[in-house]
Amino acid sequence: MARRVNAGTAAWLLGGTIVTFTLATAALATPKRGPNAAITEGRHVFRYDTFGDEAFWTGVLRLQEPIATLTPVQALGAGLKVDLDALPAATVDALRAGQVNLNDPAVTLDLLARDAVVGVKAKVEDGALGAVGITCALCHSTVDDALAPGVGHRLDGWPNRDLNVGAIVGLSPNLQPVADLLGVDVPTLRSVLDAWGPGKFDATVFLDGKGFRPDGKTAATLIPPAFGLAGVNLHTFTGWGQVTYWNAFVANLEMHGQGTFFDPRLDDATKFPIAARNGFGHVRPPEGKPDLVTPKLPALHAYQLSLAAPRPPEGSFDPAAAARGGALFAGAAKCASCHVPPIFTEPGWNLHTPAEIGIDDFQANRGPEGRYRTTPLRGLFAHAKGGYYHDGRFATLGDVVDHYDQHLDLHLTPAQRSDLVEYLKSL
Template identity: 65%
Template structure:
């Protein structure tokens, strides 16, 4: 099978069922479909959507540079005073230290050789601007004036939901779309902006309070409810931010996010409009509840409306969804778990530990309405109370090895998988012995 035919067939296998349902009426017998995918309108459509969605996921700001650049002036802090901005600027070394990543494939060979030879100054903000100019900074898009100066900056989905494999250098490598950016300190990046007044006015607090909240999140965390309810901190004083989730492994999964706000397409629209601050349309009257969501109700965030001619989000949602459904769950690296123990752990998972009663294979969440009360899972209701249903979603488990940094559960409260197992042992009185617990952890690491 040629490369083009193979690509089309893989696209069919990966997403046709997700997009169209499994009604068996795709034109001809399975044998004829397998033998003649070229020219099949279903495969053509699926392939087109995935390819368009990848570009959107990686590079589309949805017009949010009007917020991050034009309003917050973040580009000026990146450029630095010597390059027409303000302050010291953001050097490549500092950017990598904040968890931003560089796409090695976007770096020309000559530049790559110079970097490896130590001939490129990674302590100069001008180098950061050069990387932005060639679309090499994952999830960040620079917009340049005719004179070459950075005039604005925007963000894309990839900033939080992609990383790299570090194959070129730490923080520089091949893109890994869908992986959670667990070392990205998005709060500190936003806090660099010279003008945080738009956020302060939305929250009705002062700028220093905004900066304090942003810097409280820490690496790999973000608070998507802050601009809805203004509840920046938990009752125990900890940050209200949650760990960034994976964007892969969501095929067949109903509700998305830790507290089940809606489906993947819902959340794409929610984030693009209310968090990235793109230019589009969004409707959710649940946000009119001024008691639960005072900030959102005041700002009418559930009623964002733009004329179709100005909408830079809605037309892109189908392709973006298709790409996310096509993302492959990565395989745990060799040596990262004990295969024999994992095989025994699967028996524990599906048997005495009762994990599979909620984390139903192969989805590893429930088919249907995959939500539970805080009492059912033995934790507090703080994060659940910030959502419409007041419950927690059963998180899909595949690719857990990509989420080892930052802890488990929505807020990273459990540092290790052993801690998670110990929690359920206490809550459900499972009666597992030490060997069963160890095997169960190895199975989780193998998913």
């Protein structure tokens, strides 16, 4: 969700003193930092850094109040995940033995104190919950359910399609500032949040105010994966920008971190009335406050690009059918003309008009280009929940193949369509 901008800039000196030194001295004094160090740092940013967003989630929305009363059962029901590796062995053993009261809010506080709730950072002192913030991992990590549903080892980059962002935000006892931003009353805002459901979020509603599509369905889109992005140009469903652009966008405008963000496209008051009115394309830290976002973007970017798409589980597709489907993909079905192997999107400006892909233009027209991105196809199994395309309109891969068969007049046989599905499942 977008935040109001504090005008002004800040100048920073080292210890209040202007320091000068030669480039040669700087080169000698600066230790070499290899790519692995950047990836390690980026992983920490991805998992644990709030960019200072506690000021919003705690200070404005006061989410610490309802979270303090949540039981683990309720938290898991909202799609929050528990990092098994953050728990001591005794706690893991007790969970396995069914000796932990999952209906006790005190257990939730203990999990938060141990940094075990994926994507949520909290300050817990003397059994009381203080400041609460969120990280990238809240939406873009899940767990492998190794111990129980919702409790397991982290899977960074996998979208959390169980996460009910709208329901969690709706717990806030102070939604009025968000309602005021959108120019609606709180009951209307709640109807928008309730419509999102698990696995969806609407980043654009806080730019254009459109909570619903013309057909009455939610305008929210599915939480996308953050893996398999190496070599991929435009990152979002509608091509807002590259990965590092979207990191800055989300950290500042959605997570409400304390940083810098610039995009004059958001000055378009016709297309983005809320963004233009609030100066969301010209965000700076509050007067005298440091930028807690921008210095972390390089390492975060490095870590995200290191996240390869996961391989499908053994036995999850028919190898012989997949081989036949691969030949169709590259040939008669024309899939590879856009989904170019091995990145399975176009190198370069990977966008297409709604007419080219045969769907409506609502979501495309909410973006700056009026187009949809060619989605990379590796690891499809990891985000099958919720459906395919930006809004989950196609429930199965078979539905996707059928759509293109009709739209492109391919005249594929049922067997060929089935083989294509097996190939997609194999990626």
